[in-house]
Amino acid sequence: MKINKLGCLCLLLISMTAATKTTDFSEPIEVNADRNEASLKQQMLVYSGNVIVKQGTLLIKAEKLTVDRSAGEGKEVFIAVGQPAVYSQVLDGDKPIQASAEEIRYAMATRVLTLTGKAEITQSGSLVRSAKIEYDLLKQQLSAEGEKGKERVTTIFTSEGK
Structure with missing residues (x-):
């Protein structure tokens, strides 16, 4: 798998002026769905049908x-699946970030988003598209890689003026 370091560096430079709204992380997480199943023993929750997750300005929409x-507690992992699943958040400075993938x-604990399957992330009008994107919300760092022989x-x- 090949990493496009120039693209990652450029997107990082674009996003350095914006930081994730730190108040979002202190907000409660609200999950709404058509259906909920839980395994108390395995500590797994499964939501399905028009799933919406909110935490401050953070918003995730998915099928499951x-x-x-x-x-x-505080180390939960949320796995959203959809065609596509969608993530959005407003960063400090009122700069929105949007992402979509088959799995988010x-x-x-780490505030890291991992997008796989037709992954896209848009910020300040710029777009990164690949098979897999990892985005650290706290550090504002992005890593993208294509699928060998298939997708780059x-x-x-x-420009921000457009």
Whole structure:
């Protein structure tokens, strides 16, 4: 798998002026869905049908959401699946970030989003598209990689004035 370092560096430079709204992480997480199943023994929750997750300005929409609570409170992992699943958040400075993928994995402890399957992330009008994207919300760092022999990393830059 090949990593497009130039594209990652450029997107990082674009996003350095914006930081995730720190108040979002202190907000409660609200999950709404058509259906909920839980395994108390395995500490797994499964939501399905029009799933919406909110935490401050953070918003995830998916067809199915699995929440793994086995690592303990504050270390939950949210796995959203959809065609596509969608993530959005407003960063400090009122700069929105949007992402979509077939699977979005959000690790609360590390505040890292992992997008897999037709992954796209847009910020300040610029776009990164690849098979897999990891985005650290706290550090504002992005890593993208294509699928060997099938898909490469694509980065499209636009000026903020447009």
